[in-house]
Structure formats: structure tokens, C-alpha cells
Amino acid sequence: xxxxxxxxxxxxxxxxxxxxxxxxxxxxxxxxxxxxxxxxxxxxxxxxxxxxxxxxxxxxxxxxxxxxxxxxxxxxxxxxxxxxxxxxxxxxxxxxxxxxxxxxxxxxxxxxxxxxxxxxxxxxxxxxxxxxxxxxxxxxxxxxxxxxxxxxxxxxxxxxxxxxxxxxxxxxxxxxxxxxxxxxxxxxxxxxxxxxxxxxxxxxxxxxxxxxxxxxxxxxxxxxxxxxxxxxxxxxxxxxxxxxxxxxxxxxxxxxxxxxxxxxxxxxx
Amino acid sequence: xxxxxxxxxxxxxxxxxxxxxxxxxxxxxxxxxxxxxxxxxxxxxxxxxxxxxxxxxxxxxxxxxxxxxxxxxxxxxxxxxxxxxxxx
Numbered sequence: 495x496x497x498x499x500x501x502x503x504x505x506x507x508x509x510x511x512x513x514x515x516x517x518x519x520x521x522x523x524x525x526x527x528x529x530x531x532x533x534x535x536x537x538x539x540x541x542x543x544x545x546x547x548x549x550x551x552x553x554x555x556x557x558x559x560x561x562x563x564x565x566x567x568x569x570x571x572x573x574x575x576x577x578x579x580x581x582x583x584x585x586x587x588x589x590x591x592x593x594x595x596x597x598x599x600x601x602x603x604x605x606x607x608x609x610x611x612x613x614x615x616x617x618x619x620x621x622x623x624x625x626x627x628x629x630x631x632x633x634x635x636x637x638x639x640x641x642x643x644x645x646x647x648x649x650x651x652x653x654x655x656x657x658x659x660x661x662x663x664x665x666x667x668x669x670x671x672x673x674x675x676x677x678x679x680x681x682x683x684x685x686x687x688x689x690x691x692x693x694x695x696x697x698x699x700x701x702x703x704x705x706x707x708x709x710x711x712x713x714x715x716x717x718x719x720x721x722x723x724x725x726x727x728x729x730x731x732x733x734x735x736x737x738x739x740x741x742x743x744x745x746x747x748x749x750x751x752x753x754x755x756x757x758x759x760x761x762x763x
Numbered sequence: 764x765x766x767x768x769x770x771x772x773x774x775x776x777x778x779x780x781x782x783x784x785x786x787x788x789x790x791x792x793x794x795x796x797x798x799x800x801x802x803x804x805x806x807x808x809x810x811x812x813x814x815x816x817x818x819x820x821x822x823x824x825x826x827x828x829x830x831x832x833x834x835x836x837x838x839x840x841x842x843x844x845x846x847x848x849x850x851x
Contacts, residue, residue, distance in 0.1 A: 640781050647789050651796045684776030691782045695789055 496604035499611045500629035500667075502653075504645030506616030508637045509674040512710055513732070514613035515543045515719040517633070520736030522577035523721075526608040529568065532582035533625035534615035535590055541581045544571065545717025555583035558595035564602055573722060578607075589620065596624045618652060627658050631668045631739075634698060637675045638687040643695055646671075650696065671698035672735060675706045678751035689749055702735035704728050705748040798828045809839070817843060 501514040511532075518530035532540035535555060541547040546569045552562035557580075564580075571577035580599075583590060603610050614625035626632060632653050636646045653667050654660055660667075673689055680686040689703055709726030713719060721736070723729040727748055734744050806826045813819055819841070827838040 640785055643785055644788060644792075647792065651793070655796075681778065684778045687778050687781050687785075691778065695782065695785050 496607055497609055497630045498600060498604075498628050499609060499631045499633060500614055500626040501611060501633045501635060502614040502622065502626055502649055503616070503635040503642065504618060504622075504649040505637075505642045508635050508642050509672075509704070509710075510616070510635050511539050511543050511613055512714065512720060513633065513635050513672060513674065513704075514540060514611050516721040516729075516732040517736055517739070518577060518609070518611040519571070519574060519719040520721045520732055521609045521611070521740075522571070522574045524736065524740065525576065527576050527606065528609040528611065529578045529580060529603050529607045530611040530613060531580040531625075532613050533591070533621045534613065535582045535621055536584065537615065538582035538584050540579065540613050541569075542717060543714050544579050544719065546571065546579055546581075547717070550581045553581045553583040554599075555590040557599055558590070558592065564599065573718065591621060591624050593624060593627065597628060600628050618648070623652075623656065626653055626667075627656070629653075629657060629667050630659075631670065633670050633672050633701065634696070635672045635674055636692060636696070638673060638677075638681070638689070638692055640687075643687070643692055647696055650698075669698055670701040670739070671696060672701050672704065674704040676703045676748065677706045678749060682751050689746075700746070701738055702731055703746060703748050704731040704735075797830055802826055802828060813841060819844060 499517070501510050501517070503510050511534075514530055518528050522528040530540065530544070531554065532538050533554075534540075538553075541550055549569050552567035554567070556562040557564050557567045568578040568580055571579060600610060612625040612629065615621040626649075634646050634649060636642050650669060653669060657667055659665065671693065673692055676689065677686055681688045689700065693700055705727050707720075707726060707728035709723050709728045710720050713723055713726075713728075720726065720728050721732040724733070731748050734747065737744050806824060809826070810819075810821070810824050813824065823842045823844075825840045827836075827840070829836045829838065
């Protein structure tokens with residue numbers, strides 16, 4: 495049975511597209527046929543993060559309007575043949591997406607793909623609404639920062655009342671917390687909300703912590719999902735997240751600070 | 764506790780402040796989330812009606828909506844002033 499995952503947050507700039515690209519690649523690398531869809535009509539960026547921006551011919555809206563077939567619009571990833579990207583339209587306005595159109599495309603994708611990752615735009619407008627509406631699972635990307643946590647909670651409210659599953663009284667969407675841009679050093683200094691704090695406030699199941707990492711910018715610079723940078727902390731964090739989502743039991747990492755020489759001498763523990 | 768921790772604790776923690784603020788805010792927003800959307804309009808109109816008879820302030824009325832498994836409760840609370848009679 496295919497599963498639809500929405501990557502959402504409410505707030506912008508917390509790492510939704512980075513996360514969508516990484517987990518879609520991770521799932522595909524594990525051998526699951528995966529499609530990743532950009533719902534940010536007018537401000538598409540997933541193509542850049544995936545490194546396929548020059549291969550975009552048709553987009554999501556073309557398919558909805560019947561100007562192209564799904565197979566014409568899907569771009570096969572250059573690194574993994576199990577992964578396909580459906581780019582958002584860059585020129586049309588946000589009203590181009592309709593619930594009926596999106597539903598039809600998702601139904602078609604479900605026949606062929608195991609996982610469909612929906613990269614939500616920021617905000618709670620139409621694009622964000624449609625990205626989460628048909629979801630089975632929701633990855634809530636949150637930064638350990640007050641506005642992000644608040645917006646995540648708002649998003650949780652929307653997931654539990656405005657989604658298809660909520661409207662049809664089905665089993666609710668499974669919600670997971672992905673805490674990104676985490677700095678254990680700053681948490682230790684009392685300058686940043688800890689993973690326990692955020693979990694306590696949102697009461698969500700923690701899928702993983704992604705540390706603040708230079709490798710994320712490096713990855714987006716080159717257009718390769720950060721999960722392919724297997725040596726990087728962020729890449730490993732996403733690999734753990736994918737494994738946990740697929741049911742593997744992996745201990746959480748990147749929650750405690752890295753100790754330098756000074757910390758090793760005086761840090762105790 | 765290590766030597767380093769001793770110095771760390773002396774700093775006021777902005778993270779604990781953030782947590783406190785968020786807990787209050789989130790709890791508040793969660794209760795209002797489940798309320799019916801007509802509530803603010805209802806409150807406004809009720810206030811107008813009451814003001815026809817009693818001279819009360821803007822915040823003299825509170826409307827609370829509570830929901831549990833079996834029932835929904837709409838609670839109205841109107842605080843009357845010490846000298847309630849409006850000249851009529």
C-alpha cells in the first residue's frame with residue numbers, strides 16, 4: 495500500500511525542502527520507489543535542491559490541467575533510479591492547484607509508487623493545505639525556536655481538523671517530529687530549547703534530530719540531497735530518520751554536544 | 764557536576780524562558796482552536812444586547828466553549844457593575 499508523507503512546518507526556512515529531498519532520496523535508496531512533489535507553486539525550489547532544475551519541462555500544474563501526462567512531467571533522479579521528482583509550476587498563481595486535481599494525481603501516483611513525499615510550502619494557505627490534505631503521515635519540521643514551535647503546533651491543529659482523514663473520520667494522520675538546526679552546545683548553555691522541551695510542548699513522537707550543519711548548505715550548493723553526504727552529521731541524521739520511519743530501531747544521535755579538547759578535560763561525564 | 768557546569772548555571776537561561784512562554788501560549792491556542800468560529804461574533808452581539816439594558820464595559824462578558832466526549836458546554840459570564848441600572 496502506498497503512503498503519502500507530507501513534510502510541513504507552518505513556518506518558512508526551517509528545512510522542509512531539505513528534508514523532503516533527503517528523506518525521498520533515503521527511501522528510494524532503500525529500494526522503495528518514491529516520488530517527491532513540490533507544492534510550492536510560484537516559488538519552486540525542490541528542483542534546485544535535487545539538482546534537476548535544468549531538466550524541468552512540464553510541471554505539476556501542467557499535469558492537473560491535462561497539458562502533459564504524469565510520465566512526461568516526472569523527472570527521474572540522476573543518482574537513484576527509484577526516485578522521481580514532480581516539480582511545481584514557477585509561473586502560475588497558487589489557485590492553479592485544485593483539490594480534485596491533486597487528488598487525481600496522487601491516486602495515479604499511488605498505483606506506481608510506494609512512497610509519495612509532498613514538500614509543503616510555508617504558511618497555511620492553499621498550497622500548504624493541499625500538500626497535507628491527502629497525507630497518511632506528517633513530518634513536522636521544527637527548529638528549536640519559539641516561532642517555529644508555535645507554528646508547528648498550529649499546523650498540528652490543521653492536520654487534525656482539516657485533512658481528508660479528519661474530514662472522513664478515518665484513522666488520524668501519523669505525526670512525527672523532526673527537530674532541525676539543533677545545536678547541542680547552545681542547548682547545554684541554556685541558549686536553545688532542548689529536544690525534550692520541544693517534545694514536551696508539542697507532545698509528538700520524535701523521528702530524529704538534525705544538527706545545525708555546514709553540510710546542508712554545501713549540499714544545496716551542489717544540488718545533491720544532503721543524505722548522500724554519508725560522512726556528514728546531517729546526512730547521517732537523515733539516514734537514521736529514514737531507517738526509523740521504516741521501523742528500524744536506531745538510538746538517537748546528535749543530541750549531546752561534541753566535545754573539544756577543553757570539554758574533554760573539564761566537561762566531566 | 765564539572766567545573767565548567769558551575770559557570771554555566773550562573774547565567775540566566777533564555778531557553779527556559781522560551782519554554783515557559785511557549786507552554787502558556789500553546790495551551791491557550793489549543794483551547795481556542797476547538798471553539799466554533801461563530802464565537803467572537805456571538806460575543807459581540809450579546810454585548811450589544813446587554814448594553815441596551817446595563818452599562819457594562821467591553822470586557823464584562825466572557826464566552827467559554829468546552830467540549831468533552833459526551834457534551835458541549837457554552838458558558839456565558841457577565842460581570843455587572845456595582846450600579847447596574849441604566850437610566851430608562
